[in-house]
Amino acid sequence: MEILDFFRKRKSIRQFTKQKVSDNFLDKIITAAELAPSAGNLQPWRFIVVKDEEMIKLITESTYQGASSTNPPQSWIKEADLLLVVCIDNQKTVEKYGEMGAATSAQDVAAAVENILLAAAGLDLGACWIAGFREAEIRPILQIPEQVQLTALIPLGHTEFDPPRRKRLPRKEILFYEKYNNNKI
Numbered sequence: 001m002e003i004l005d006f007f008r009k010r011k012s013i014r015q016f017t018k019q020k021v022s023d024n025f026l027d028k029i030i031t032a033a034e035l036a037p038s039a040g041n042l043q044p045w046r047f048i049v050v051k052d053e054e055m056i057k058l059i060t061e062s063t064y065q066g067a068s069s070t071n072p073p074q075s076w077i078k079e080a081d082l083l084l085v086v087c088i089d090n091q092k093t094v095e096k097y098g099e100m101g102a103a104t105s106a107q108d109v110a111a112a113v114e115n116i117l118l119a120a121a122g123l124d125l126g127a128c129w130i131a132g133f134r135e136a137e138i139r140p141i142l143q144i145p146e147q148v149q150l151t152a153l154i155p156l157g158h159t160e161f162d163p164p165r166r167k168r169l170p171r172k173e174i175l176f177y178e179k180y181n182n183n184k185i
């Protein structure tokens, strides 16, 4: 496969079939996450696999559409076969790097999430990065300890849906040479 085709295959998928995600696929996805880089190799990512339908429904109720936490839930999430709940335990990173550790841990875990999304696409599974949720409501449901942050939800499932690719910004808005805002070499 041409390298960019691999990246283009990943799209946010919000429709799923009823087919179960096999443990083998799930294992590959978690392995992909573990292969992400992390500051000091401290691997602050933690994952909770939620397969129980009622738990998924409950968590979905604590999600919201768009930018306001009072908006209605992202109901499509409950159609996923499973939810990967992505957490950050940055204690070791903060011990080692001080304040900067909080920021690097967030970057580490974001890298792991992208690996998960790419692995899911490679396995022809649908997945989506979700940040629209009320953390305080979900924490007790999953018994997440105080020192651990909940950073993303990833609904995962088989899909027959292939949405159009979302547009990217013009290159000149994001790429500069030598100095910020300089578009010419």
Ligand SMILES: Cc1cc2nc3c(=O)[nH]c(=O)nc-3n(C[C@H](O)[C@H](O)[C@H](O)COP(=O)(O)O)c2cc1C
Pocket (backbone or CB within 6 Å): 010, 011, 012, 013, 014, 074, 128, 129, 130, 131, 132, 133, 165, 166
């Ligand atoms: C940090 C982050 C948070 C996101 N939160 C949500 C979300 O709550 N709900 C949702 O449907 N999509 C969410 N997305 C997915 C984006 O909408 C999607 O990545 C973007 O529109 C580009 O589309 P693509 O992923 O298909 O390329 C999120 C993506 C990121 C990186």
